[in-house]
Amino acid sequence: MPTTITRLSTPIIAAIVLSACSKPSPVTIPFTLTYHDQPVTCSKFGTSSTNTDNTIKLKDFRLYLHQIELQDTSGDWSALTLDSTSPWQNNNTALLDFENNDADCQGTPGTNTALTGTFSSENFQAIRFVVGVPFELNHQNPLIASAPLNESSMHWHWQGGYKFVRAEFIVGEQSRRLHIGSTQCKGEINAISHCEKPNRAQVELANYSNINNNAPVNIALDKLLDFNLADSKSKLTCMGHSDNPWCLNGLDWIGLNDSKPQMAFSTGISAGIKVNKNQ
Amino acid sequence: MKRFLFLLIGLTVGMVLFSPYIWIDDKNGFDWQLPKDVPPPTVPANNPMSAAKVELGRHLFYDKRLSANNTVSCGSCHHQSKGFTDGEKGSTGLFGDITPRNAMSLTNVAYNQNFTWANPLSTQLEHQARFPLFGETPAEMGLSGIEHKSIEQLQADSKYQTLFKQTYPLQKAPFTMTNIIAAIAAFERTLLSFNSPYDKYLRGENNDFGESEKRGLTLFFSEQTECFHCHGGFNFSDSSVHKNSTSPVNRFHNNGLYNIDGRGAYPKSDRGLYNLTSNKDDMGKFKAPTLRNIAVTGPFMHDGSIATLEGVLDHYINGGTNIREGKNKGFGSANPFKSEFVPGLELTVQERNDLLSFLHSLTDQTFLNNPDLSDPWVTPES
Numbered sequence: 001m002p003t004t005i006t007r008l009s010t011p012i013i014a015a016i017v018l019s020a021c022s023k024p025s026p027v028t029i030p031f032t033l034t035y036h037d038q039p040v041t042c043s044k045f046g047t048s049s050t051n052t053d054n055t056i057k058l059k060d061f062r063l064y065l066h067q068i069e070l071q072d073t074s075g076d077w078s079a080l081t082l083d084s085t086s087p088w089q090n091n092n093t094a095l096l097d098f099e100n101n102d103a104d105c106q107g108t109p110g111t112n113t114a115l116t117g118t119f120s121s122e123n124f125q126a127i128r129f130v131v132g133v134p135f136e137l138n139h140q141n142p143l144i145a146s147a148p149l150n151e152s153s154m155h156w157h158w159q160g161g162y163k164f165v166r167a168e169f170i171v172g173e174q175s176r177r178l179h180i181g182s183t184q185c186k187g188e189i190n191a192i193s194h195c196e197k198p199n200r201a202q203v204e205l206a207n208y209s210n211i212n213n214n215a216p217v218n219i220a221l222d223k224l225l226d227f228n229l230a231d232s233k234s235k236l237t238c239m240g241h242s243d244n245p246w247c248l249n250g251l252d253w254i255g256l257n258d259s260k261p262q263m264a265f266s267t268g269i270s271a272g273i274k275v276n277k278n279q
Numbered sequence: 280m281k282r283f284l285f286l287l288i289g290l291t292v293g294m295v296l297f298s299p300y301i302w303i304d305d306k307n308g309f310d311w312q313l314p315k316d317v318p319p320p321t322v323p324a325n326n327p328m329s330a331a332k333v334e335l336g337r338h339l340f341y342d343k344r345l346s347a348n349n350t351v352s353c354g355s356c357h358h359q360s361k362g363f364t365d366g367e368k369g370s371t372g373l374f375g376d377i378t379p380r381n382a383m384s385l386t387n388v389a390y391n392q393n394f395t396w397a398n399p400l401s402t403q404l405e406h407q408a409r410f411p412l413f414g415e416t417p418a419e420m421g422l423s424g425i426e427h428k429s430i431e432q433l434q435a436d437s438k439y440q441t442l443f444k445q446t447y448p449l450q451k452a453p454f455t456m457t458n459i460i461a462a463i464a465a466f467e468r469t470l471l472s473f474n475s476p477y478d479k480y481l482r483g484e485n486n487d488f489g490e491s492e493k494r495g496l497t498l499f500f501s502e503q504t505e506c507f508h509c510h511g512g513f514n515f516s517d518s519s520v521h522k523n524s525t526s527p528v529n530r531f532h533n534n535g536l537y538n539i540d541g542r543g544a545y546p547k548s549d550r551g552l553y554n555l556t557s558n559k560d561d562m563g564k565f566k567a568p569t570l571r572n573i574a575v576t577g578p579f580m581h582d583g584s585i586a587t588l589e590g591v592l593d594h595y596i597n598g599g600t601n602i603r604e605g606k607n608k609g610f611g612s613a614n615p616f617k618s619e620f621v622p623g624l625e626l627t628v629q630e631r632n633d634l635l636s637f638l639h640s641l642t643d644q645t646f647l648n649n650p651d652l653s654d655p656w657v658t659p660e661s
Binding site: 107141143144151152153157159160184187189190196239243 | 406410415416457555558
């Protein structure tokens with residue numbers, strides 16, 4: 001008996017001690033969307049120098065993130081506990097939405113460009129997350145799911161899983177779409193058992209610190225869109241298959257090519273971003 | 280529970296039935312109106328059949344308010360008179376875009392174990408309905424992300440107030456997409472066709488099943504033509520199952536429609552099961568659809584590329600489709616992924632005609648004209 005008590009009480013005491021010294025602090029992680037360092041919105045896509053004749057337009061840009069973790073100043077990673085009272089987040093998955101259905105966009109009215117939650121320590125120095133919806137939540141029926149997974153336009157109904165990334169543009173006369181989600185799945189819709197290509201990109205950004213107050217994580221579209229489309233016959237709709245150049249480029253961009261670092265996310269203040277940008 | 284001994288119709292001719300319409304679902308008294316020898320389809324436990332639900336589903340199936348600009352309903356691409364196909368190669372969605380695939384027949388669709396031309400993941404009609412409603416490549420009904428607008432319109436219609444209340448009497452807020460889809464699926468499960476001359480012949484009833492049809496039937500189920508390997512069973516599709524089927528297997532076949540690179544490639548726009556699996560052996564594999572009402576469901580194949588039934592027979596006679604000109608040039612007959620059961624056929628002119636007569640005998644006029652399956656929004660005057 002006594003041994004049991006000791007064993008049980010150790011973690012309890014540890015928990016009390018921990019919670020006493022590090023109170024969870026509220027954290028907001030803002031995200032920005034840019035093209036050649038200029039902000040991208042439904043009504044504005046870069047400047048005349050980066051987007052000559054205003055040929056590029058945003059139609060839609062939404063993505064899911066999960067398993068979001070911050071690194072405290074002693075180098076330990078722990079979860080950013082998402083505020084699940086927000087309609088854009090449940091306790092482990094968030095939907096970022098950069099389009100408001102205005103101007104050139106075609107999507108949903110609201111936008112959500114930040115993660116909100118709490119972190120176990122006051123300061124952090126790096127962030128990591130996974131792009132997509134975790135497997136356990138990914139194959140449910142979106143028509144009866146709770147927010148933010150109740151969005152019918154973020155689901156691949158015929159594949160039975162969510163669109164992790166929904167990026168759509170008009171470039172000149174061309175429509176370019178990039179939809180990324182798990183593919184080559186087995187089982188049945190609403191009960192998928194396994195996907196050969198999970199397509200969840202893991203992103204880690206060093207030197208992301210809250211000391212530099214509320215600096216955003218940036219999503220740069222440069223490498224996605226400055227893609228030579230000399231091969232005009234290549235299909236500009238990517239549904240996660242890797243058999244066309246536009247698709248391959250999109251998968252590389254988000255970080256799904258094991259031999260290339262991701263080219264989408266950067267922290268505006270870190271050295272990490274420069275490494276990525278100079279690829 | 281099982282009040283009747285189920286019998287499978289295959290080739291076994293000569294089952295004489297006395298009372299054709301006696302299938303009643305024990306649990307909720309739903310009357311399937313099926314001939315005695317035909318077992319009812321399986322129904323998901325969370326969407327039991329009821330007469331009220333079927334009637335609601337019929338209204339929704341034909342309701343254009345289920346598209347973003349109120350121009351397209353399920354019925355726009357699935358016409359009763361054409362076995363619930365639309366007679367086009369590809370169908371036109373709400374913004375004028377053409378679907379890459381040919382609208383499928385919904386004849387006896389309740390028995391299919393997977394839905395659309397090549398998707399083993401889609402095992403319920405309740406899944407399938409989401410594809411045209413929310414699909415975007417191309418948009419068919421265009422409700423992706425904006426289904427609430429459609430639902431609001433329906434809710435404002437007093438007709439639906441009654442129909443939803445009757446169907447879902449215990450629910451406080453029955454106007455949901457899930458309920459809409461459930462009702463459409465229930466209606467689809469009543470698209471039952473077992474009254475063709477062939478069926479009547481099997482039942483020993485008066486029929487137009489003559490000598491040519493009989494010879495065609497024998498040919499169809501023979502090793503000479505091999506048709507029955509893929510289009511066999513009570514629904515002329517190896518992908519159809521019923522309540523008593525044992526361990527269903529998803530079956531997809533390459534029947535030699537294309538061979539663009541000489542190594543079996545189908546056009547990039549549609550490679551069948553391969554689209555989903557990226558497994559090279561799945562190149563050009565599609566579901567063998569039902570052949571019931573086949574004489575009214577042309578054009579044929581997943582892309583509507585064969586215009587007539589005569590053309591389909593020539594396809595099988597040649598052991599595939601051989602295209603000599605254009606971007607899809609190639610010998611489909613030499614497609615390495617083609618099924619061994621499409622070897623090419625030696626048929627006399629009479630045999631070809633007999634097979635055709637047999638295929639025509641699968642047309643069920645009762646089904647094609649059944650008022651219970653028709654568009655309820657069409658007023659008799661118009």
